[in-house]
Amino acid sequence: MRATPQLVPVSEWTTARLHLDDADRVAVVGLLGAVVQSVTPTARAGEFDVVLGSVAGRIALPSGVVLDVASRRISTADLLHLLRVTGRFPSLHHAGATPGGAGAGVVDVLALSLAREVDGLVAAGLAKEYVTRRLDRPPYGGVLDVREHLGRRMARADQLVTRVRRLTTDTPRHQQLAAALAALHRSGLREVAERAVLRSTAAMGPVSPTSLSASALRALVGTHRLGRYDAALELAITVAQAQELDLGGAGLRSSSLLFALPQVWEDAVALWACGQHPGRRVVQQHPFAVTDGREITARADVVVLDDDGRVERLLDAKYKRLGSTPSAADVYQMVTYCHRLGLRRASLVHPASDGPLVTRVVSIGDVDVETIQLPATAVTPAGADGVAPAAPAPSRSL
Template identity: 35%
Template sequence: MLDIRSRFDLAELTALLATYVGAPSLLRDDPVPSGEDDAGLVDLIAVAFVDELERLVGRGLPKGYVERTFTRPPFAGRPDVVTHLRRHAGRADRLVTRAQRITQDIAVNQVLAHAHALLLRAPLRRPRTRSRLTAMVPALSAISRPVDVDRAIRLARPRLPAHCRDVFDLAVLVVRGTSLLPEGVDRQGAAVLFPMPKVWEAYVEKAISDEAPSEHRVARQVPVPITEPPDRTTGHADVVEYDDDGRPVAVYDAKYKHFGRPSTDDLFQVFTYCRRLRCERGVLVLPGQGESWTVGMGEVTIALRGLPVLAARGVE
């Protein structure tokens, strides 16, 4: 789904995206206008990112050890028998070794460099922001671009230094979005596209987790067997709440659509999940202002809930 014009205002949208990628720095008051005629979400993200990147570069990019292969003298480390056999068939006059070397060309910096390159190509409306991004080019010039950026993100997270978390989360926000550069005879703009159903699903999970009793557990994308073997079909419930004995007490289906009477398909989807999980309560969660509506389907009660964004957190 392409959310060309979000149904949320900018403050609510940043809250949703922060839940999706774990970037609370987006909720701060950055010195970037948010009006449609001046600067938008791309500029907001760019300023937040370059603020954190400048701090990190001033402190020094993180370093780590990587394995290097040596095929020419001086040889370091230990013999690499597998590579020696593959390349040289075990010839005695050839040698291949491997050794660890400390470098800045590690996964976390590769993700930062990739996000930096994406922002440099974006049509930012504030020249000052572009100048600050350009000034960071020398600091990242020795960092390679990851072949698989999703893998680089997964590798970087477990080893992420505390002082890198904000800038890394912002980089993930940039990488997970897609630049859109619409141009015409009299206009040029920019937007960031996100899989908004997934963003909304992540926000619903966070809201349900905050509301649930402390002894309850909340899980996302729970597999639900729909049919029996041998041709088993499995669905996935968006969010399931379990009690302290591990029994499902509610199934939540996050629907990124305007609040209104649910479709038959939506009702039967959550009804089926409830029946298969032996749960008597299902909830369709839509963006809204606190509206509610309930219907019974046999022994299952299904509620329709309009979940606000900032108002749910007590933010005016």
């Protein structure tokens, strides 16, 4: 087992003073515009002031230093709650709490959860499938692969090729789960999570290496007749999304597992809107024209549609703390959106640390802009099936 990584706690939009060697500096600079907002050298050699954007999770640097990135606006406990209820971080399907103490971050809890799901699958017996394999050396089995033998091998007697079906646990389902565990291992885990991931990986036995893919994982969900793999696959999807985060066009290193916090908050607001409007359809990223000639278009974060498909409520997910009054830019945005969508009211929804829901209203002409401070505990799974993204979500990490 490798040594416990050197975890450096940092927060989004806070300057972190870090010692970076050449390899670390290249890695951090490669994230500029996507995750890292700025890298500024200080007066001391090898020391830099680094500011990260609105993300949470882990960035493992080549030197072994792991940046443990926390949200300033949502506590780790509230973030875990939102990830669970929005479907990005499924609850465990069996009893027993996942260890989350000793300062464990969201990636550690995710690793422990996936390891526990995999352990449960191993204990119940990994599902086997028939896989067709091609054999081009003795001992041969199966039947002659006529196309390969006559085509590419030109019917040479010394290049016989056969195809055989074998029952194995080395299947795409297990390959993807192993890839998810490997991605978590690379992210730099605390000792308890590290041990759990290594144990679960070994328990699965040998599987062929493959690239972790959220789309491949989604295609596997629901395919097992008993559905017992779905919880583990959904957790692996979360890992894949966390690894694929691309906020500004620059791809992340495979050792980074991050959540795009504005997207998590938008999902939470959409889920809350479902609970507020039972029976209605809630849509994220709803497109509409801003100008009469449709030269300029926009997307509303969350809208509620009536039975005829018309927008009856507009909500804008603002992943930032609310001051004494909403910002002028946010108010102008909502007034414009209301004018184009034919509404008289819009809601700006901000995260709140705790306490009850707080609502205030400002009026601009005939438009009311409502500001809502929404605590994470007010978001529940009820009505989640009503959320319908208008377009595929962008690639992103945990």
